[in-house]
Amino acid sequence: MTVDITHSVDPIISSSEHIGMVDDFAAHNYSPLPVVAATAEGAWITDVEGRRYLDCLAGYSAINFGHRNREIIAAVTDQLGRLTLTSRAFHSDRLGPFCRDLAALCGKEMVLPMNTGAEAVESAIKVARKWGTEVKGVPAGQASIVVAAGNFHGRTTTIVSFSDDPVARTGFGPFTPGFRIVPFGDAEAMAAAIDDTTVAVLIEPIQGEAGIIVPPDGYLAAVRELCTSTNVLMICDEIQSGLGRTGTTFACDHWDVVPDLYTLGKALGGGVLPVSAVVGDSNVLGVLRPGEHGSTFGGNPLAAAVGSTVVHMLGTGYWQDRAATLGTHLHGRLHELIGGGVTAVRGLGLWAGVDVDPTLGTGKDLCKKLAERGVLAKDTHGSTLRFAPPIVITTDEIDWAMDQFAAVLHT
Incomplete structure (x- = not known):
């Protein structure tokens, strides 16, 4: 090409x-x-x-459907001429259909609309604690949540409280208590960390910032069974991994696992504006009452119009199938480079973490060289690169990008 x-x-x-x-x-x-x-x-x-x-980054999966996708831009343009913001002080004609359709896509009953991914995670934490206190009966102020090492759920003060990344944490204390960290992929460690105060397990089904770490087969199913047996909510952060990125609607679908709560964001805004949500059943999200949680912009008419369009697009299955097919091609090309500067390749669908021989330079060095050759990617943790192109990419474009990557590895 x-x-x-x-x-x-x-x-x-x-x-x-x-x-x-x-x-x-x-x-x-x-x-x-x-x-x-x-x-x-x-x-x-x-x-x-x-x-x-x-x-080949797609805004960390926020641009799954390509830059300025025509269907999404048409929805935005139409809505801009009608209504953009009301706050939640009263209804808009866009919010109800958006919540109904997103709940149906997730196989759930209720949606809590927010703006950013970090807000969705913070909201899920609040919901889990409220549910734990009112429904499970955990004494007030004692609720605990189990998370995985290597996690990335955002950068708010509460979220970095359970990060093990020193860059995210150093200097930002005191931290929020109530979290226990166990190794990702270790169901036995997860089981050992759960006690009578535990209200939720919060995990990424595939860890993105850690380098696109795919869990061992059986892990998510074991966590699901563990949460069910101990009356603990399973919260899956699908902000980067969800909405078509891995070749299925949600990464959890690869293992036939359905969590109690999904946190969604990034691609839900169609690459146009921030849209996020917590999605679950009414027996969990129903614990919220007026005044206990909110957002001026959450579920605003413009966001709801975009989110509804994204849900409609995903409802066809076209984008998931395309990501699966193109992802097979991408991973095939990347695996050809193992031994030629690449030491490992991980991921599913159009999402790949690539470890490079550190003697070739840092991940940032390699990304700069790629940019010089017309390819944009992003490094993470030393000499690991991430490739996550928009799902509109073609096989010829993937081949061209991989040719540039191979050239960079040999210069």
Whole structure:
């Protein structure tokens, strides 16, 4: 495949000028690649100088359906001309259909709409504690939640309280109590951590930030059985792994596991705006009463219109099937590189974690070299790279990206 990675644009400012302004005026809580996006379409991003890049990150799965997906943009455009925000002080005509359709997609009864992924996780924690106190009978203030080592559920103060990543934690204490960390993939350790105060287990079915870590077969089913037998809620964080990314609607589907609560986000907003939700049955989410939890923007008409469109798109099964087929191709190409600079490949569907021989450089070094060749990817934890292109990518584009990756490994 031959790819033209230049394109004519009329830049407002140069890349170097923009990067300088970010360095001067934006908080330094990110260390991005030196790429300044100006426009995007499908799986491609064009920078302010007109250089094109194949996006193999997709906004950490927020852009599953491609940049400026026509169906999603049409829904946004229509809704912008009608109604954008009411708060939850009264109803909008978009909220009910969105909650109904998302609940049906998940096989659940009720939706708690929020905005960001971290908000969804925080909301699930609150719901679990309330459920534990009122339904399970755990004494007030004693509820505990079991989580997995290597987790990433966001960066709020409560969430970093149960992270084991020193970068996320250092300097941000005091931390919120009530969490126990056990090794990911170890059902026996999970069982040992559960006691009479435990109200929930919170896990990613596939750990994203840790390097796309897939659990051993049987693990999620064992956790599901354990939660059922001990009257503990199983909460699965599908914010990155869900909504088609792994070749199924949810990553849990690969193991035929249904949690009590899903936390969703990223792709639920169609790559347009932040939309998140906690989805479960009324016997759990029904513990919330007016005034106990809320969000001015949660479930706003614009978000609901986008979320409904995403749910409709996923309802066809097309995107899940496409991610599965293209994912097989992606993983096949990546496995060909094992022994040639790649030491391990993990993942499912269009989601891959790739460990590279550290003598070739850090993951950030390799991502910079890839960007120079027109491919955008993201590193995590040393010399691990993540590939998660939009599901609109083609096999030819995957092949071209893997050719660039192979070239980087040999330079």
